[in-house]
Amino acid sequence: MNTHQRTNWRGYAFIAPATIYLVIFSLLPIVFAGYMSLHRWHLLKPDKPFVGLANFQTLAADPFFRNAVFNSFVYAIASVPLGVVTSLAVALLVTRRLRGVGVFRTLFYIPGICSQVAISMVWIWILLPETGLINYCVGKVNGWIAGAGLADSGLIPTTTNFLQEPGWAMAALVAMSLWIGLGPRMIIFVAGLQNISEELYEAASLDGCTGAKSFWHITLPQLAPTTLFVTVTTTIAAFQLFTPVYMMTKGGPQRTTDVVLYHIYKEAWQKFELGMASAQSYVLFAMIVLIAAVQLWLMRGGLATEEAR
Amino acid sequence: MNRSVVQLLVLVGVVAGTWPAGCARQDGEDAIVLRVANWGSPAVEQDFMKVEREIWGEFERAHPGVTVRVEQIPGLGQYAPKLIMMHVSGSVPDVIHLDASSAAVFIDNDVLMDLTPFIERDRSFELDRYFENVVKIARRGDKLYAIPLDFTPMVMYYNKKLFDDAGVPYPRDGWTWAEFRHAAEKLTVFPQGARHPTQYGFNFENHMPLWVLWLWTNGGDVLNPDGTRASGYLDGPASIEAMQFLVGLMQPANGQAQVAPSLAERAAAGVDLFLDGRAAMDLKGHWMMINYRARNFDVGVVTLPTNNIEPVTVIYEAGLSITKLARHPEVAWEFIKYITSAEVQKRRVATGLAISANKQAADHFAGNPVEDAFLRAVRYARPPWGARVETYELCEDLGREMMEDIQYSGVPVEEAMRRKAKLMDAVLTEH
Amino acid sequence: MSAVGHPVRRCVGRSLLYLALVVITVTTVLPFVWMFFTSLHHKDAQLPTIDNLFTPEGGYHFGNYEYVLTFGELPVWRFAVNSCVVTCGVVVFQLTLCSLAAYGFARLRFRGRDAVFFVFLLTMMIPAQVLVVPLFAIVRNFGWLDTYWGLIIPYPYLSTAFGTFLLRQFFLTVPRSLDDAARLDGCGDLRIFWHVILPSAKPALATVGAFAFIWTWTDFYWPLLASSSTTMRTLEVGLSVFSDAYAGTMWALQMTAATIVLIPVLIFFLGMQRFFVRGIVQSGIKG
Incomplete structure (x- = not known):
């Protein structure tokens, strides 16, 4: 009893600073946003009537909000699995004993250290029709094919306007997210891989468990907490996609990249309807919580604290 | 571990040491700090900013005890949101630059002061020195919410x-x-x-x-x-x-x-x-x-x-307004009067960014066929919808x-x- | 995997691995090559194409860097100092909060622990767009607007919960036998935290520190809101005036500004690399 009480007290002491901090700077604003979501809350109009759940009802019937939710799901479903798998693969690659692998690890990280505003400008160039990097390369390939006498030089069009054609624009955003997120996610996986005790592999190799087998039986289970973390945070980030949309597509073409957060931004900072924007935020919040809960449940092995006891 | 502790302490020391730079700037009792907000873009014009800086300096010298603090708000589309957030939280600049294309948000939501009492009280100020078509952008009935600074017709x-x-x-x-x-x-x-x-x-x-x-x-x-x-x-x-x-x-x-x-x-x-x-x-x-x-x-x-x-x-236009929550409205008015005066305007518009809304200053550049063409356009120009x-x-x-x-x-x-x-x-x- | 394989197979395998590494490198680095060489074009020049990227008209214009760094109305060095102070402040502050809380969540038992942890996670899941309104009011009530406090403390993004979550996940993988041994030696929780957990989780600490550093350094939105005078601007905000100039996009100047913001982070990251690498050398995985 005595030791238990002591642990109790110390536990609270350790989490107190972060908890107090989050209560003031995070929970308080979140609760306030909940309060706003129940009102018709124009930032500048003195009259802010209580409307109950009317904002949420409006949202349920709003085709454009539904479209934004749909787009956010499309983006998340495309970018999260791809992002997690590619960065795990690359992390495995750069933790091999290869000469100069550290240099590559650094180089892979560079996209992750640049501001999203600057990155977006660079990607606008990459994606331009004709003069952009991708279309330029396509043109070169066309040239080689034609040079080899295989086909006409205009085989593949070089005029694809990635940011302006429905379908392509979302694909471009997904590609960009893979590119930006590769380094940060890879580093977390690398740190996780480093934490796996060498002895486990040694013991397993004595049992003849090497190569692919050791990956499935040791690496993946041991990496579960890391994978869980990366998956959950990547999902959250996917649903909170904003800057690239704001800089590159403005939600277009034909609202195919109008994701929820961009929608919220317009509601809050172009219309100043904070009540409605808060309601939208709460819907997004609920979606993320639900999905994260499912992920936590599916990978509950990665969350448990007590299995060592 | 010890070395890291030392490094950490040094870091904390550096942070703590530089802190007062931010906190010490509290307005004293008699010192008046006039806060003026503008959007950051013209800052890329070195000459223009140099002239602006000189003008603010002259205003400070002519009004001892007053410091002009310019607060630039750069970033695509961030100007109105930030100002409105400042207004709502009660800490807004005294003078703001008002863009005609987003004027309605400010004018129709009680963010700005009506300037007609200042105009009526101040005999040295004559509103008819400014182009009527430009002035009316910020007019609501008999109230006026901005003195036009400069503008351009398309x-x-x-x-x-x-x-x-x-x-x-x-x-x-x-x-x-x-x-x-x-x-x-x-x-x-x-x-x-x-x-x-x-x-x-x-x-x-x-x-x-x-x-x-x-x-x-x-x-x-x-x-x-x-x-x-x-x-x-x-x-x-x-x-x-x-x-x-x-x-x-x-x-x-x-x-x-x-x-x-x-x-x-x-x-x-x-x-x-x-x-x-x-x-x-x-x-x-x-x-x-x-x-x-x-x-x-x-x-x-x-x-x-x-x-x-x-x-x-x-007409796309920039005007100067006094905010409703301004701490120094009288000084703000003096500032606006000074900046929009013909003498100052002549120097500002010489850099070519826009045309002065002050007729006298605008006329100063007449005779040049390009400038004349712009001035001719003023007569049949309308305010943008964003102003209303x-x-x-x-x-x-x-x-x-x-x-x-x-x-x-x-x-x-x-x-x-x-x-x-x-x-x-x-x-x-x-x- | 092929440590015991045939030498020729091993050689082919290695070459393929290197090929993969090189291909990924090209995709991650090429855009920055473009960024840098665009910054060497004349400031009034049009958007470079690949054909003239490396051969700008009139040679390389390193003058853009001088132009931006000595720009009359922008105290760029002051911006840099602000960025350093703010970023270091956020890193120290967040690392302290996160590692303490992560230890509590990973190692100690107390009533309501999992519920509190879940609330921590929840705070990451709501977007900051609407939260900035109440947050701005709170910061103003503390009198922190336009001060370093306001730029450092209320960092309105994932970082605290994110960092706590990440560190907790790593603390979980530190073998409990280490704590138990220390506890037998009479160590309390603080000493276990300091002497056992933190040293074994260095790569994770470096990771959280790096994230906090990069996010703070490159953030635009919060420092724009929290600071109003030019002297309190960070590099990212201060130099953004080049990106929304009246006359369309000034590619060369914008990329110059972007490069100037990027270089310190790059240097920092190269320095941090040491920590990541050391972990590897200690416990090289597989062959």
Whole structure:
């Protein structure tokens, strides 16, 4: 009893600073946003009537909000699995004993250290029709094919306007997210891989468990907490996609990249309807919580604290 | 571990040591700090900023005990949100620069002070020194919320060299759409075998504040005169005809040649085609003169072509306002008076960014054919919708989408306009 | 995997691995090559194409850097100092909060622990767009607007919950036998935290520190809101005036500004690399 009480007290002491901090700077604003979501809350109009759940009802019937939710799901479903798998693969690659692998690890990280505003400008160039990097390369390939006498030089069009054609624009955003997120996610996986005790592999190799087998039986289970973390945070980030949309597509073409957060931004900072924007935020919040809960449940092995006891 | 602890302590020391720099700046009892907000963009003009700095310094010297603190708010579209957040939290600058295109949000929500009491009290100030058409942007009934600083009407620029090379006579004020199209066709170079023209008669950009003028020059408009409805206006016959004409410039159809870059071609160029010498005409404002002068670009200026109606254009303007929560309104008024005075204005506008709203200062530059053309445009210029309709920015977003629907998705012009008019109605009636 | 394989197979395998590494490198680095070389074009030049990227008209214009760094109305060095102070402040502050809380969540038992942890996670899941309104009011009530406090403390993004979550996940993988041994030696929780957990989780600490550093350094939105005078601007905000100039996009100057913001982070990251690498050398995985 005595030791238990002591642990109790110390536990609270350790989490107190972060908890107090989050209560003031995070929970308080979140609760306030909940309060706003129940009102018709124009930032500048003195009259802010209580409307109950009317904002949420409006949202349920709003085709454009539904479209934004749909787009956010499309983006998340495309970018999260791809992002997690590619960065795990690359992390495995750069933790091999290869000469100069550290240099590559650094180089892979560079996209992750640049501001999203600057990155977006660079990607606008990459994606331009004709003069952009991708279309330029396509043109070169066309040239080689034609040079080899295989086909006409205009085989593949070089005029694809990635940011302006429905379908392509979302694909471009997904590609960009893979590119930006590769380094940060890879580093977390690398740190996780480093934490796996060498002895486990040694013991397993004595049992003849090497190569692919050791990956499935040791690496993946041991990496579960890391994978869980990366998956959950990547999902959250996917649903909170904003800057690239704001800089590159403005939600277009034909609202195919109008994701929820961009929608919220317009509601809050172009219309100043904070009540409605808060309601939208709460819907997004609920979606993320639900999905994260499912992920936590599916990978509950990665969350448990007590299995060592 | 020890070394890391030391490093950590050093770091904390550095942080703590530099802290007072931020905190010590508390306003004393007698020292008056006049906070002035502007948007950051013109800062890129070194000369302009130098002049501004000198002017603020002179104001400080003339008013001992007053310090002017300029707060720049850079970033795309961040100006109004940040100011409004400052207003709501009760810490807003005394003087703000008011952009005509987003003025309604500030004026109609009680963020600004009515300046008429200041004007009535102050005998040294005469409102009729300023262009009436510019002053009225910030007027609501008998109240006035900003003193105009500078402005620009939108005009048609033309590249004289390209006109000379093609043997096309320069356009003249009061010209028509037909004449415009005729000239543009002659100025378009589309070599055989090329994918698209190497030179365009007209430079088009999908920026609604600019292309809305094609509706106006056909007698059409986006909204009804009250600014409460788009149906029947954006999708009215005059607007549809204008949009068909405009889209016809970019898409060869009905035997008519393409004379302006399509959205895709414009995106591929990634540059200002007019500035690059690859487009002969461009619809822009005075701010471009800085670039043209820097490059010794020989441009002419002419009114916008109309479809056989009286000339019309829009004025984009910056004014100075005092906020309702200003701590030093009297000093703010002195500041505004000083900055908008003819003497100061002459120096400010010499850099070419815009035209002074002070007639005396504007006249100072008269005699130059380009400046005269701008001044002539003031007479028939109208304020932008954003000066009167709070949510007009959202309508402009819809306008940009509409152009994309037409060009990228092949939605027929009429259909696209009808759809967006409905959406604009929704945006407008929510308030 | 092929440590015991045939030498030729091993050689081919290695070459393929290197090929993969090189291909990824090209995709991650090429855009920055473009960024840098665009910054060497004349400031009034048009958007470079690949054909003239490396051969700008009139040679390389290193003058853009001088132009931006000595720009009359922008105290760029002051911006840099602000960025350093703010970033270091956020890193120290967040690392302290996060590692303490992560230890509590990973190692100690107390009533309501999992519920509190779940609330921590929840705070990451709501977007900051609407939260800035109440947050701005709170910061103003503390009198922190336009001060370093306001720029450092209320960092309105994932970082605290994110960092706590990440560190907790790593603390979980530190073998409990280490704590138990220390506890037998009479160590309390603070000493276990300091002498056992933190040293074994260095790569994770470096990771959280790096994230906090990069996010703070490159953030635009919060420092724009929290600071108003030019002297309190960070590099990212201060140099953003080059990106929304009146006359369209000034590619060369914008990329110059972007490069200037990027270089310190790059140097920092190269320095941090040491920590990541050491972990590897200690416990090289597989062969």
